[in-house]
Amino acid sequence: MQLLKSLVIGLGVLVLLGMTLLVYGFYQKANNPGWRMFSSPSATGAAGPAAPFGELDLKLPDGCVIGRVTPDGERAYIKVRPHGAKRGTPMGGPCNRIVVIDVVRGRVLGTIKPGP
Secondary structure, three states: OHHHHHHHHHHHHHHHHHHHHHHHHHHHHHHOOOOOOOOOOOOOOOOOOOOOOOOOOOOOOOOEEEEEEEEEOOEEEEEEEEOOOOOOOOOOOOOOEEEEEEOOOOEEEEEEOOOO
């Protein structure tokens, strides 16, 4: 009976500790939306501040232009289209592609080309 009593008390303490941490986390998040209880190495800025990288050449074929840029955190998705194409036209041809860029380091991560 003593073991059961100790187990119930111990689990009760764990529940109270968990609730306290939860309330503390909600309070911190309300005051500072960027706050994290446990931060990963990339979130602490271990890589240092982003250095300027100058110009980035996308090496687009002749007649191709940037149609739309969609930022997503440390990445940007650049939709490339033919010069005369209108927005919403189906993808296809040598110009139509999506270029993925790392905006922190200033380098092209890859290119997505539509297939048949």
